[in-house]
Every structure is written in structure tokens, then in C-alpha cells.
Amino acid sequence: MRVTVNNLTFAYTQKLVLSNISFSLKSGEFLTIHGKNGTGKTTLIRCFLKMLKVNDGMIYLDDMDINHIKTFSNIGYVPQKTDFNYEFPITVFEILSCAYLKKRDAYYTKIINDFDLNKIYHENINNLSGGQLQRVFIARALLNRPKLLILDEPTVGVDVDNIKTLHETLQNLKQEGITIILVSHDMEFCQDITDYYLILNELGDYEFKKAGDNNVSS
Amino acid sequence: MFLASVFKDLFAFDFLQYALLAGLLVGLLAPLIGTVVVIRRISFIADTLSHFSLAGVCIGVFLSKLINWKIFDPLFMGIVFSILGTFVIEKLRGFYKNYKELSMPIVMSCGVALSGLFISLSNNIDSKYTNSLLFGSILSVSSTDLITIIIITVIVFIFIMFTYKKIVTLCFDEVYARVSGINVKLLQLGLTIILALVISLFIDIVGVLLIASLMIIPVASAILIGDSFLNTVVSSIVFSEVSLVSGFVISYHANVTTGPVIIIINILILIVIMLIKKIRSSIASKKK
């Protein structure tokens, strides 16, 4: 999926958080977003997901203004762990099968197998470890057959092995032509497959640069 | 012994059959809707809407004494206010950033105040009537009431059948629901209208003060023991029905108001489950 951002500006009632951000990504490109706490990474993602309202002409997905997209399709989203409703009992099976609006088919089964979810399929998610939960979320995001995958801090609280697996998964997805936007504090994670960095600074200032390129182009 | 006498009366009197049937349906609907309310962390909305809906009923009583128009029928006005209440809550939430839940007590107080005002304005209301508004009067369910309840139950079931997956997804992760192509606004509207409908329907049967308990407490018990969404919903329905039927029998036998007895049984179930949980976890930690 092509992503185009044109002079994206966003302010909460008084506070300007994102100011005149522009960049674009082609299908299969990988963007990593860095930035100190409170610089607007999550805000940017919320704009993409239409949780926050932006003006017409600021964000395009495949050349379609997001304000004109009624319901999304082909977007996968892996939430920050804190954004998820725990405590109420629900099993992995229930989360995934309900997220899959169609009848369960071969694609569904493949995802379950790919992420090795059979063993924990009927577990209550409250009993899962951070890494297991992460696998469930990524599997869920892929059920959508996304062309754009957005991940918010997916490595927080996940052990080294699972981070490695996640890295492999993202690498494969990128090769399949899926556009990926990753928010992460971890500077090293996905260093090798990132095409672009978006670094948010305070006061709405930002840098957008090609990987391995030290020239600022903002 | 007294079970036998209750059964004998049950066959002898239509009104008892209506009451029991109505009760069983209420016992099914309440925790079903309650589950959604609890997961979405808006438990207080049930109380708020019921009190606001009460204002509608009271205004309806007042107006229908002045002008004999069908639209001032108290039950209908109750439904209108219940739905209106959800929109008022939504509007008020927009005024606060961190204190969004303030919208609930505001709407609730408004409902209580309006109810009090219009009850006192419409003089010579039977105190039996106001009492039944507050605590319900399941034994006075008429055959038309029963038909209304059946229709609404069917509507709710059809709605849930067609949107089950979407509801579950929405409840657990609204953002994901949005990106996965669910029309979240429309679904929320549907759920809200159903909630409002069910609440105003319940006023007559269980009373304003007890509606929320009937929706929330069985779910509160079920969450503690459930290990999947489905079995949590099912056990909340079981708790709800057990309390309804036993409350019905006991209150009929002891000749006391049904609603409060049902809620007390619900609370006893909750306490027992909490105790069992406590004992189990202390045994488990001792074993270690």
C-alpha cells in the first residue's frame, strides 16, 4: 500500500504535536518511527487510524484521502499492550475467530500454524506471557490480509528470542510487499530492514531520512 | 413443601405464569446486555439510563393526565428518554477530557430531579404505582407486557446473532475493530439503542433501583470464574436465572416484593464465588 503524508499538522486543543510532516512510502517499504516520550508517535498513528481527525488532503492511502475512506480494509494494527482490555476472560480462539469476519478457512489455519498458536489456542489470554500475547496480536493483524501494517512498540516486554522471531516475521512480510510502519524505542530492532526513519522531536520538529543516510531532509 | 404450593398456584393463575415467563426472559436479557456494558467499562450507564428513563415515565404520567395523547404513554416516554439519555451522556463526555465519567452522575441527577418534580406535580398518583416504578412489580405483568418482552427478546437475539463477532471484537479492542473494517459508529448506535430499549422495558418489571444490579451483578460473578468469553456469558445467564427463579418462589411464598429478593440472591451468589476464589487461592499458595 502506498502511503502519502502531506503537511500533516495536528494539535490537541492547545498543544501543537505534529507540524507540517510530509513523507511518502511505496508498497513494501519499511518505516521506523523514533522519538522521545511525548513527541507524538502514538498521536501520528492515531491520525492514520482515524482515531483523531485530520484535515482533508493530509493523509492518503493508495492515493485515497483517509477522510474519504468509510471503513478500512487491508490495514493491520498491533496495539501497544496497554491499549488492550485485559481481565475479562477471552480465549485466543475467541479473539482470532471473532476478528476473522469470514468463515474460518485455509488462510486462517495457516496463520494459526505460522504463529504456533495451536498450543495456546484455547487459553485465556490473561494467562499468556508477553511474547505469546504479541504473537496473538500479530496473527490477528495479519488475518485482515493487510497491505499496511502498523505496530506500536511491539518489543516492549518481549524476550530476545521472541524479538528475533518478530524480526523474521516482519522481514517476510516486507518481502511480500506489505508496507510497514513501526513505532519503537529500540534503536537496533529492524535496523537492517528499515528503509526510512521518521524521528520526531519536541515542538513538532521532525526528521525524515533514508536508512544509512545522515543527511537531514525535512 | 412450599415449592409444591407455588407450582400449584402457577398452574392455577395466569398472572403467575406471565410473571415467571417474563422473569425468565429478563433473566436472560439482563446479563447478556450487561456483559457488553461491563466489558466496555461503562457499568454505571445502566443506572444512569434507568434513572433518566424514569424521568420520562414520570413526565409521561404527568402529561397523560393533562392531555390524553397516545405518545404520552409512560412506557413509551420511558423508552424515548432512555434513548435520549444515551445521546446526552455522549454529548456531555465531549466537555471533559479526564473526567468523562462525570457525564453519568450529571444525567442521573437530572433524571432523579425531573422524576421527583413530575411525580409531585401529578397529584394523587397511587403510591403503589410509584413503589412499583422503584422496585418493580413482576407479579403485575400483563399479557401485553409479556408480548412486548418477547418481541424485544427476539430483536435482541437476532441483533446479537448477526453481530456477535463484531461485538466481541469491539468490546475488546475498539481500535482494532475500526481498522478491521467494522462500522464502529453504527454498531455502537445499535448496542446503545438495545440497551436503552431493554432498560426502559425493565422499569416496569424490576424497578428503576434494581435494573443495574440485575445487569451487572451476575456478570461480576461470572468474570471471576470464566475462562472464555462464551462460558462467562453462559454462567452469568445461569446465575441470573437461578436468582430469578428462586427469588420468585421465595418472595411469592413469603409475600414480599420480588425484585429485592432476586438482587439479594444475586449478591449472595457473588459473595460465595468470591469466598471460594479466596479459599482456593490461599490453598494454592500454601501448597507452594
Ligand SMILES: Nc1ncnc2c1ncn2[C@@H]1O[C@H](COP(=O)(O)OP(=O)(O)OP(=O)(O)O)[C@@H](O)[C@H]1O
Ligand atoms: N488526548 C490527549 N489530549 C491532549 N494532549 C494529549 C493527548 N494525548 C497525548 N497528548 C499530548 O500529546 C503529546 C504527544 O503524545 P503521544 O502519546 O503521541 O506521544 P508518544 O510519542 O507516543 O509518547 P510515548 O513515547 O510516551 O508513547 C504529549 O505531549 C501528550 O501530552
Ligand SMILES: [Mg+2]
Ligand atoms: Mg506512545
